[in-house]
Amino acid sequence: MLSEESLDKDWQDFANCLGVDPDLFFPERGASTREAKEVCRGCVVREDCLEYALRNSEKFGIWGGMSERERRRIRRQRALERQEALEVIAETQAIS
Ligand code: SF4
Numbered sequence: 877m878l879s880e881e882s883l884d885k886d887w888q889d890f891a892n893c894l895g896v897d898p899d900l901f902f903p904e905r906g907a908s909t910r911e912a913k914e915v916c917r918g919c920v921v922r923e924d925c926l927e928y929a930l931r932n933s934e935k936f937g938i939w940g941g942m943s944e945r946e947r948r949r950i951r952r953q954r955a956l957e958r959q960e961a962l963e964v965i966a967e968t969q970a971i972s
Pocket of ligand 1 (some may be wrong): 917921
């Protein structure tokens with residue numbers, strides 16, 4: 877049986893960025909992310925990569941075709957949705 881850690885790593889075997897210069901995915905502040913995102917665009921494990929970065933709160937680099945700022949936006953959106961879902965549950969329980 878695969879552990880969660882090995883499952884986490886399996887997707888990396890299919891990464892489009894294998895063999896690509898890692899510096900491309902960790903550009904200096906203000907530098908273009910276009911080339912890295914272009915590599916990610918055709919990547920079959922893009923979703924896994926993005927979820928891995930979100931789950932592990934990766935602060936730097938391009939993951940799943942998204943920059944730190946774009947991932948922060950997703951995390952905020954998800955936190956908001958979780959909060960709203962909890963409020964709905966609380967209201968439902970209060971009514972019944
Ligand atoms: S989405 Fe981008 S960074 Fe992630 S594995 Fe694919 S090519 Fe690499």
